[in-house]
Amino acid sequence: MRVGTAKESYAADEGLFKTDTQKVWFGLLMAGLLLFPLNGSNYWMFLAVLVMINVISTTGLNILTGYTGQVSLGHAAFMAVGAYTVAFFDGRFDTPVLLNLVLAGAVAAGIGYLVGLPSLRIKGLYLAIATLAASVILGFVFLNWTPVTGGLRGLNVPTATIAGIELATPDRLYWLVMPICVVMVLAAKNLFRTRVGRAFIAIRDRDISAEIIGISLFKYKLMSFAISSFYAGVAGGLWAYLFRVVTPESFPALASIFFLAAVIVGGAGTIVGGIFGAVFMTLIPEFLKLSATALVPWFPDASIYLAPVRNIIFGLLIIGFLIFEPMGLAEMWRRTRRYFALWPFRT
Amino acid sequence: MAIEFIDIVETSLAGLGTGSLMALTGVAFVIIYKATKVINLAIGEMLMIGAFVFYGFSASLALPIWASVPLTLAVSAVIGGVIERTMIRPLLKDNPVSVFMVTIGLTSVLIGVVELIWSAEPRRLPEFLPSQPVIIADAFIPSKTAYSFLIAAAAMAVLITVFSFWRGGIALRATATDRAAASSVGIDVPGVFSFSWMLAATVAALAGILVGSVGGISSAMGLFGLSVFVVVIVGGLDSILGALIAGLFIGWLEAMVGRFLGGEFKLLATFSILLVVLVVRPYGLFGTHEIERL
Amino acid sequence: MSPLHPAAPVRPPAARLDVENLSLQFGGVKALDGIDLNVAPGSITALIGPNGAGKTSAFNSISGFYKPKTGTVRLDGEDITAVPARDRAKLGLARTFQNIALFRGMTVLDNIKLGRHAHLTAGVFDAFLYWGKAKREEMELRAEVERDVIDFLELDHIRNVPVAILPYGLQKKVELARALAMRPRILMLDEPVAGMNREETEDMARAILDVREEWGVTVLLVEHDMGMVMDISDHVCVLNFGRRIAAGTPEEVRNNPDVIKAYLGSSGDPRRAAEGHAPVGEVA
Ligand SMILES: Nc1ncnc2c1ncn2[C@@H]1O[C@H](COP(=O)(O)OP(=O)(O)OP(=O)(O)O)[C@@H](O)[C@H]1O
Numbered sequence: 048m049r050v051g052t053a054k055e056s057y058a059a060d061e062g063l064f065k066t067d068t069q070k071v072w073f074g075l076l077m078a079g080l081l082l083f084p085l086n087g088s089n090y091w092m093f094l095a096v097l098v099m100i101n102v103i104s105t106t107g108l109n110i111l112t113g114y115t116g117q118v119s120l121g122h123a124a125f126m127a128v129g130a131y132t133v134a135f136f137d138g139r140f141d142t143p144v145l146l147n148l149v150l151a152g153a154v155a156a157g158i159g160y161l162v163g164l165p166s167l168r169i170k171g172l173y174l175a176i177a178t179l180a181a182s183v184i185l186g187f188v189f190l191n192w193t194p195v196t197g198g199l200r201g202l203n204v205p206t207a208t209i210a211g212i213e214l215a216t217p218d219r220l221y222w223l224v225m226p227i228c229v230v231m232v233l234a235a236k237n238l239f240r241t242r243v244g245r246a247f248i249a250i251r252d253r254d255i256s257a258e259i260i261g262i263s264l265f266k267y268k269l270m271s272f273a274i275s276s277f278y279a280g281v282a283g284g285l286w287a288y289l290f291r292v293v294t295p296e297s298f299p300a301l302a303s304i305f306f307l308a309a310v311i312v313g314g315a316g317t318i319v320g321g322i323f324g325a326v327f328m329t330l331i332p333e334f335l336k337l338s339a340t341a342l343v344p345w346f347p348d349a350s351i352y353l354a355p356v357r358n359i360i361f362g363l364l365i366i367g368f369l370i371f372e373p374m375g376l377a378e379m380w381r382r383t384r385r386y387f388a389l390w391p392f393r394t
Numbered sequence: 395m396a397i398e399f400i401d402i403v404e405t406s407l408a409g410l411g412t413g414s415l416m417a418l419t420g421v422a423f424v425i426i427y428k429a430t431k432v433i434n435l436a437i438g439e440m441l442m443i444g445a446f447v448f449y450g451f452s453a454s455l456a457l458p459i460w461a462s463v464p465l466t467l468a469v470s471a472v473i474g475g476v477i478e479r480t481m482i483r484p485l486l487k488d489n490p491v492s493v494f495m496v497t498i499g500l501t502s503v504l505i506g507v508v509e510l511i512w513s514a515e516p517r518r519l520p521e522f523l524p525s526q527p528v529i530i531a532d533a534f535i536p537s538k539t540a541y542s543f544l545i546a547a548a549a550m551a552v553l554i555t556v557f558s559f560w561r562g563g564i565a566l567r568a569t570a571t572d573r574a575a576a577s578s579v580g581i582d583v584p585g586v587f588s589f590s591w592m593l594a595a596t597v598a599a600l601a602g603i604l605v606g607s608v609g610g611i612s613s614a615m616g617l618f619g620l621s622v623f624v625v626v627i628v629g630g631l632d633s634i635l636g637a638l639i640a641g642l643f644i645g646w647l648e649a650m651v652g653r654f655l656g657g658e659f660k661l662l663a664t665f666s667i668l669l670v671v672l673v674v675r676p677y678g679l680f681g682t683h684e685i686e687r688l
Numbered sequence: 689m690s691p692l693h694p695a696a697p698v699r700p701p702a703a704r705l706d707v708e709n710l711s712l713q714f715g716g717v718k719a720l721d722g723i724d725l726n727v728a729p730g731s732i733t734a735l736i737g738p739n740g741a742g743k744t745s746a747f748n749s750i751s752g753f754y755k756p757k758t759g760t761v762r763l764d765g766e767d768i769t770a771v772p773a774r775d776r777a778k779l780g781l782a783r784t785f786q787n788i789a790l791f792r793g794m795t796v797l798d799n800i801k802l803g804r805h806a807h808l809t810a811g812v813f814d815a816f817l818y819w820g821k822a823k824r825e826e827m828e829l830r831a832e833v834e835r836d837v838i839d840f841l842e843l844d845h846i847r848n849v850p851v852a853i854l855p856y857g858l859q860k861k862v863e864l865a866r867a868l869a870m871r872p873r874i875l876m877l878d879e880p881v882a883g884m885n886r887e888e889t890e891d892m893a894r895a896i897l898d899v900r901e902e903w904g905v906t907v908l909l910v911e912h913d914m915g916m917v918m919d920i921s922d923h924v925c926v927l928n929f930g931r932r933i934a935a936g937t938p939e940e941v942r943n944n945p946d947v948i949k950a951y952l953g954s955s956g957d958p959r960r961a962a963e964g965h966a967p968v969g970e971v972a
């Protein structure tokens with residue numbers, strides 16, 4: 048029984064992690080992240096970095112879609128903005144890595160803000176269409192603003208270098224991406240402990256009554272757009288350092304669907320949901336690749352079917368989760384934990 | 395280089411041809427929106443699957459056209475009904491955002507299915523439209539464009555007649571206006587939902603056959619849906635008339651921009667128009683502006 | 689003194705509300721046709737009338753959702769007709785809705801906290817860090833909300849429950865709680881006891897009286913339950929077809945022939961409802 052009279056208990060109740068169990072899980076996760084590089088496999092390190100980049104981006108989309116209720120069909124385009132920003136500044140001016148990443152986030156946030164502007168007049172799914180329009184227009188810019196974006200051929204990205212250390216391989220990049228990922232996810236969690244985050248949720252749940260309690264829909268929708276794009280921008284910047292090249296093909300429209308799927312599958316409107324979703328969705332294609340390789344003795348051209356099967360699975364996951372488990376993996380995880388907490392028959 | 399008048403006329407006519415197909419697909423979108431209030435992002439992919447089904451009948455099975463077309467339309471109706479029943483209906487009572495996202499998932503599934511069966515290679519449909527070019531005054535119009543325009547126009551004429559006079563069409567309009575009231579006067583509202591998706595899938599498939607016979611088919615042809623999206627936003631999500639007029643307009647605009655500025659400007663132009671319309675007149679030219687009830 | 693427990697709750701003085709010549713039209717329907725309404729500071733004023741009389745429309749115009757065709761709304765003499773809905777919250781105009789408008793995905797506590805939104809100041813960067821200002825503000829908020837609202841309305845046992853799973857009566861109460869968290873100077877309640885049973889109704893009526901007593905706010909309410917209206921209000925204003933047909937003390941209004949006619953012509957007789965406190969045929 049939680050008693051809310053003594054002020055100490057409010058402090059605990061308002062904490063980042065409300066229960067000891069949560070603190071333990073967080074400790075375990077941190078320990079895991081610190082120890083993970085010991086596995087020594089380049090493949091796994093690459094995958095870990097990719098997963099964490101996707102966690103950042105998914106968390107960003109989760110803030111906009113899961114928490115604020117605004118569907119974005121252009122999230123990948125904001126990642127592309129971040130990637131191009133990093134490629135441009137690092138390649139052209141050799142500016143420091145962390146500055147480039149902040150710029151990547153800021154430029155993306157600025158454009159996200161612009162895309163959100165129509166929300167002054169339009170609401171609901173019309174806004175989703177505006178994001179679609181924005182991503183088409185951004186795609187046009189990437190392809191045709193050759194002096195800055197390198198046109199069809201794109202831009203090469205220099206190796207990320209911090210304090211003279213070249214982060215050329217995933218196992219080194221890990222130590223850049225991992226702390227950024229942890230900080231950004233915790234920051235997102237903090238956001239929803241305050242009035243700003245509550246205002247986002249209010250807009251999602253009932254925008255009429257949000258207005259009556261004095262929330263400016265316009266201001267907070269724009270803010271949500273900007274924050275979400277900032278996350279995408281930083282993730283895109285890190286992506287650029289990982290893949291070392293950015294072209295108009297780097298972030299196709301399907302990538303936006305990928306992130307929507309991650310939010311839905313993981314659990315819209317919960318921070319752990321974004322993490323689960325990003326991990327799960329990043330690993331699926333890898334798992335499919337492994338299965339295809341394993342099937343080669345029986346089906347020699349199993350790998351041709353990889354891309355279509357992946358598309359079908361992404362789509363079915365979105366549909367299936369929306370219908371059968373709209374709260375996503377996060378909810379399944381919660382149920383599992385509760386099951387074990389009650390086991391055997393404790394109440 | 396001066397732009398020749400005849401060039402403008404020919405480009406315009408070709409654009410109206412494409413526009414008629416956008417309008418037809420737009421009508422399919424509007425039918426679904428009217429009946430179920432679902433914004434169907436997968437309309438372009440429904441068009442695509444129709445085109446591929448037709449390819450299956452007419453090329454792979456080498457059936458004659460008079461058999462392939464009705465079979466395609468029938469199969470598409472079934473696909474539309476299955477989609478509605480399995481994916482849309484369970485969520486119709488939920489918020490519109492979920493259903494919208496289901497249609498996003500559907501996009502991905504349909505592309506995957508087509509690539510799985512037919513691969514991502516572009517293909518050509520068998521020739522079935524007369525190949526004699528049509529000449530109006532001095533303007534030369536490719537025959538396929540001209541005939542697909544005529545077929546699309548005929549299809550829309552039939553649809554509009556049906557909506558105005560047939561009982562099912564009236565039931566659909568009643569459901570669009572007020573579900574509860576429609577249901578209380580004995581209209582089978584879930585039936586109307588199913589029917590609207592089946593009809594829309596059929597219409598989209600017909601558009602797919604026409605689009606495919608003009609420009610060939612591929613797993614990327616769902617992109618046509620992007621322009622259709624602009625069409626229905628500009629025309630108003632719930633307005634058949636809006637879809638017709640905006641379809642012709644956007645088709646014409648894309649053709650003109652493509653011809654005189656370059657193909658890469660087509661989508662830029664249409665989507666810029668989309669943004670302007672969204673800001674200036676969010677419910678489109680002919681859409682219903684609903685006052686929110688508290 | 690700990691910063692978490694400020695000496696006394698902030699109790700802004702009750703406000704006065706004056707509405708003059710308010711008209712509102714939906715297409716051909718004249719929802720409001722030049723109504724006047726004066727709500728004295730610290731009073732409980734009831735706005736009644738048959739279904740479709742325009743009560744909710746009046747509320748929506750006063751709170752800024754609908755833009756009236758003519759008329760002015762004054763809060764403490766200041767013309768607020770042009771102030772957007774969201775800015776009226778800060779002026780102390782708080783309300784509940786006829787169809788509950790809570791944030792369904794959130795807990796009771798978060799819903800109530802949201803009521804204070806306009807009075808908090810933490811920005812997005814404070815929020816990300818949850819440091820200094822944001823943290824202090826959240827702690828104060830929690831303590832105040834617990835003491836002034838949750839304890840007061842006895843919502844302790846459900847503070848962490850998602851509102852969507854609460855029964856109707858409790859949801860209505862949470863909406864009242866959220867409105868109280870807004871530090872209201874005038875509290876507008878649209879049918880606070882609709883759909884409640886007798887016990888819940890009495891509970892809510894007591895809460896409204898307590899709110900007026902302890903918080904010193906002005907209350908304007910719309911209600912069909914004549915028993916409750918006659919019991920707790922100081923002043924009653926009757927609408928019919930968008931016009932004001934009577935205003936005065938409960939006693940005056942009850943005996944006004946126009947009012948009787950309006951009610952007999954539609955849903956029922958206010959006197960009968962008032963005397964029985966419950967619909968005829970129900971055993972109290
Ligand atoms: N958003 C709207 N659009 C069109 N007409 C409306 C709208 N809101 C209200 N009306 C109409 O205005 C009139 C007044 O409605 P209102 O909701 O204010 O009545 P009310 O007195 O609150 O009734 P009730 O007791 O049933 O709640 C009614 O005729 C109603 O149909």
Ligand SMILES: [Mg+2]
Pocket residue numbers: 743744745786
């Ligand atoms: Mg009302």
